[in-house]
Amino acid sequence: MQFNIKGRLVIYERPLVMGIINLSPDSFYSGSRTSASEVMARAEAMLSAGADILDLGGYSSRPGALDISADEELHRLIPTLRELRANFPDTLISIDTFRASLAEACVAEGADIINDIGGGDLDPDMFRTIARLKVPYVLMHMRGTPSDMNTLTDYRDVTADVLDNLAFKCDALHQLGVADVIIDPGFGFAKTLDSNYRLMAELSAFTAIGCPILVGISRKSMIYKELGITPEESLTGTTALNMAALMQGADILRVHDVREAVETVKIYEALKRNMRPEKRLITVKSAGNPLRGSIL
Numbered sequence: 694m695q696f697n698i699k700g701r702l703v704i705y706e707r708p709l710v711m712g713i714i715n716l717s718p719d720s721f722y723s724g725s726r727t728s729a730s731e732v733m734a735r736a737e738a739m740l741s742a743g744a745d746i747l748d749l750g751g752y753s754s755r756p757g758a759l760d761i762s763a764d765e766e767l768h769r770l771i772p773t774l775r776e777l778r779a780n781f782p783d784t785l786i787s788i789d790t791f792r793a794s795l796a797e798a799c800v801a802e803g804a805d806i807i808n809d810i811g812g813g814d815l816d817p818d819m820f821r822t823i824a825r826l827k828v829p830y831v832l833m834h835m836r837g838t839p840s841d842m843n844t845l846t847d848y849r850d851v852t853a854d855v856l857d858n859l860a861f862k863c864d865a866l867h868q869l870g871v872a873d874v875i876i877d878p879g880f881g882f883a884k885t886l887d888s889n890y891r892l893m894a895e896l897s898a899f900t901a902i903g904c905p906i907l908v909g910i911s912r913k914s915m916i917y918k919e920l921g922i923t924p925e926e927s928l929t930g931t932t933a934l935n936m937a938a939l940m941q942g943a944d945i946l947r948v949h950d951v952r953e954a955v956e957t958v959k960i961y962e963a964l965k966r967n968m969r970p971e972k973r974l975i976t977v978k979s980a981g982n983p984l985r986g987s988i989l
């Protein structure tokens with residue numbers, strides 16, 4: 694996996710961890726809500742724990758979230774972005790926004806990546822703006838808007854439909870000259886509980902597009918609703934699904950809890966080092982009777 698970051702080729706040989714920094718006061722997970730005075734301490738803690746990217750957002754995209762103006766979102770993002778860039782000059786900073794004007798303003802202030810929950814659908818200028826800015830772009834799948842996406846969950850085949858949508862948009866972006874596209878199936882966005890798990894079970898299908906895959910399931914409803922718990926109690930489920938995502942080909946984990954995700958990547962890398970390329974027939978004896986089985 695490699696990215697062109699403002700003319701500098703950055704190459705990674707392992708999955709990356711993206712730490713979430715929410716500046717919105719109404720994020721679905723209360724533990725992620727960060728005031729301006731807390732941002733630097735949280736960023737430093739994430740980087741110390743091994744985060745590769747910091748993802749800064751000022752707009753809550755939880756179902757039914759209140760809409761805010763572009764000016765309000767910009768007011769939340771820019772001062773914090775400036776401070777992050779000043780304090781952590783070498784850190785990759787992603788901006789979570791669906792607005793092209795904010796993407797442009799934030800890149801001008803030092804942002805490296807744009808993470809668009811709308812996948813270009815919420816702002817018709819986004820694709821052309823990204824092509825002009827020449828920055829890596831996270832293309833996420835969603836239908837509708839955060840306020841109505843839960844009414845748009847009817848799919849013929851959720852994996853095929855999401856894959857087709859992302860592949861079509863990737864092609865459009867490449868034709869505009871965007872070199873670095875990261876795809877995100879959009880867990881929790883216009884998906885039912887079962888649709889989310891179907892996407893996770895079939896995540897490896899998305900490797901066919903040929904772009905890095907970002908997975909963002911941290912403490913989401915697909916975990917806490919399935920387990921009958923709260924977002925605050927969903928770290929174990931998050932870790933389990935992050936490992937499942939890595940095993941299916943995920944390249945970037947977007948998380949609230951960086952240390953646990955970094956450890957998950959390390960365990961995955963240890964497993965990968967010991968995976969055999971082909972199935973192997975093994976024979977063992979139990980009470981004198983030969984037992985045969987194949988392993989991967």
